[in-house]
Amino acid sequence: MSSAPATSLQDIISHAKEYGFVFPSSEIYDGLQAVYDYGQNGVELKNSLKSAWWKAMTQLHDNIVGIDAAIFMHPLTWKASGHVDGFNDPMIDNKDSKKRYRADQLLEGKAEEYANAGRPEKASALLAEMGRLLGAENLDGVRELIIAEGIVCPVSKTANWTDVRQFNLMFSTQVGSVAEDASLIYLRPETAQGIFVNFLNVQKSGRMKVPFGIAQIGKAFRNEIVARQFTFRMREFEQMEMQFFVRPGSEMDWYESWKEQRLRFHKAIGLPAEKLQYHDHEKLAHYANAAVDIEFQFPFGFREIEGIHSRTDFDLKNHQELSKKKQQYFDPEVNQNYIPYVVETSVGADRLFLAVFCNAFTRESDGDKERVYLKFHPALAPVKAAVLPLVKKDGLAEKAQEIAKSLKSSFRTVYDDNAAIGKRYTRQDLIGTPFCIAVDYQTMEDDTVTIRHRDTTQQERVPVSQLKEKIGREVSLERILEAI
Ligand code: ATP
Numbered sequence: 001m002s003s004a005p006a007t008s009l010q011d012i013i014s015h016a017k018e019y020g021f022v023f024p025s026s027e028i029y030d031g032l033q034a035v036y037d038y039g040q041n042g043v044e045l046k047n048s049l050k051s052a053w054w055k056a057m058t059q060l061h062d063n064i065v066g067i068d069a070a071i072f073m074h075p076l077t078w079k080a081s082g083h084v085d086g087f088n089d090p091m092i093d094n095k096d097s098k099k100r101y102r103a104d105q106l107l108e109g110k111a112e113e114y115a116n117a118g119r120p121e122k123a124s125a126l127l128a129e130m131g132r133l134l135g136a137e138n139l140d141g142v143r144e145l146i147i148a149e150g151i152v153c154p155v156s157k158t159a160n161w162t163d164v165r166q167f168n169l170m171f172s173t174q175v176g177s178v179a180e181d182a183s184l185i186y187l188r189p190e191t192a193q194g195i196f197v198n199f200l201n202v203q204k205s206g207r208m209k210v211p212f213g214i215a216q217i218g219k220a221f222r223n224e225i226v227a228r229q230f231t232f233r234m235r236e237f238e239q240m241e242m243q244f245f246v247r248p249g250s251e252m253d254w255y256e257s258w259k260e261q262r263l264r265f266h267k268a269i270g271l272p273a274e275k276l277q278y279h280d281h282e283k284l285a286h287y288a289n290a291a292v293d294i295e296f297q298f299p300f301g302f303r304e305i306e307g308i309h310s311r312t313d314f315d316l317k318n319h320q321e322l323s324k325k326k327q328q329y330f331d332p333e334v335n336q337n338y339i340p341y342v343v344e345t346s347v348g349a350d351r352l353f354l355a356v357f358c359n360a361f362t363r364e365s366d367g368d369k370e371r372v373y374l375k376f377h378p379a380l381a382p383v384k385a386a387v388l389p390l391v392k393k394d395g396l397a398e399k400a401q402e403i404a405k406s407l408k409s410s411f412r413t414v415y416d417d418n419a420a421i422g423k424r425y426t427r428q429d430l431i432g433t434p435f436c437i438a439v440d441y442q443t444m445e446d447d448t449v450t451i452r453h454r455d456t457t458q459q460e461r462v463p464v465s466q467l468k469e470k471i472g473r474e475v476s477l478e479r480i481l482e483a484i
Contacts, residue, residue, distance in 0.1 A: 012357060015430075021045065022230075033227055033235075044382035050238075051477060056484055057215040057242050061213065063212040066215045069218070077319075078189075086286055087168055088167055090103040094158065103142050103143070106146055107127070107130045126149070143163060191216045199243075199245065210329055211247065214242070216240075219239075230354060232350075238349040241346045244345075246342070268483035271355060272359070277302060278294060290309070293306065305351045307347075309344045311342040313342070360376045374432030377480065379474075384435065385412075385433065385437055396439050
């Protein structure tokens with residue numbers, strides 16, 4: 001086998017659609033930009049990822065519990081968190097093509113060009129200047145820098161730019177049925193605030209002692225200016241966030257510890273070490289005193305999949321101020337009241353899905369023959385086993401159905417008797433099924449079957465009585481949890 005051409009994002013998008021993983025939202029109406037639906041296989045993969053994360057947080061740690069907060073929150077939440085005043089991206093339009101861009105991304109793209117051309121010092125200088133201008137809210141300066149760098153619109157090829165304006169990324173709507181009574185409400189742009197406002201509820205009702213964590217999985221919404229790259233940047237997406245409340249002064253130790261633990265998680269679900277890297281933030285968000293991204297090598301380069309942030313007491317302190325409710329914890333060990341500091345781990349379920357999908361997509365060619373399969377960790381695969389009778393007659397179909405039925409309560413198993421067996425193997429390869437169980441004439445004699453392994457295509461003969469245990473062990477999330 002030799003390796004086939006490099007995988008492009010287009011290969012991923014096409015495969016995801018053709019085999020029931022991801023569809024464009026409301027596609028019959030030509031779709032809705034940056035919104036996607038998960039199909040029959042995609043939802044299984046995504047659920048497994050969420051389950052692995054949830055268990056890694058709440059099952060492996062005695063001091064982490066989960067919650068499920070509402071998407072709508074009191075509007076003051078977003079004032080306290082800084083999102084009303086500061087959750088902006090600088091945007092710029094090209095007057096000729098009418099296309100909208102993020103001003104910072106145009107400049108980052110230019111810096112990447114410099115870096116690729118072997119001029120890293122020029123790249124850093126440009127990024128530093130951009131950071132300085134954005135920090136000083138000097139939007140005219142940002143525009144001048146774009147023009148000075150000779151950046152043109154990729155569509156119109158002109159530098160006929162509008163002014164740079166700040167654009168708030170929060171979606172808003174009204175609550176209440178009568179217009180006059182209505183008040184502005186936001187669709188949460190992150191799940192974290194649902195955790196902060198419940199900090200004392202959980203601490204008191206669960207008698208939690210600092211350090212402890214609260215985990216949550218849920219939808220978040222951002223009106224992204226430029227939404228490209230498939231499920232990497234969506235307007236409606238899912239986050240898996242954990243806020244870890246610690247004694248002030250101990251946050252850097254916890255930050256380092258979570259940084260390592262989270263990298264171990266990504267390796268445990270099957271992402272290879274060489275496709276993962278840390279990226280320290282040069283420009284810290286308003287709430288952070290340390291921040292790092294875990295990046296994955298997508299077909300379009302290394303990009304963030306998870307952020308780990310040391311958020312200080314920024315959120316709880318602001319909630320205390322605006323709500324006038326004390327957000328303090330009494331620490332019996334030091335006999336002190338304090339607002340805990342927070343270390344956050346925040347990963348997007350959809351970005352993680354995309355990383356796992358891109359990594360699994362494998363194309364091998366042998367002469368004119370090409371084999372495409374999805375090399376998922378067996379515990380993540382949408383279908384764990386397929387039972388395939390060699391032929392339908394002579395009782396083989398019934399025997400195969402009986403075997404499939406006996407496995408279904410343990411893991412997701414399908415039965416397929418449609419078309420030649422080679423075709424059926426291919427069908428399972430394309431959705432990443434790790435084990436195909438073939439029922440043949442020998443099965444009728446000695447109650448053994450063959451198991452075909454997806455990655456090697458090797459087959460082994462095993463007694464039917466051993467299937468549940470043998471495959472069950474391989475496809476269990478325990479394997480991921482044990483590797484973290
Ligand atoms: P980016 O810089 O790529 O916009 P961010 O730094 O704003 O991301 P965070 O606010 O730290 O992202 O959010 C945490 C995680 O949520 C990200 O690491 C990512 O996995 C996910 N996420 C954020 N925005 C989106 C989006 N528009 N679509 C899909 N996932 C997202």
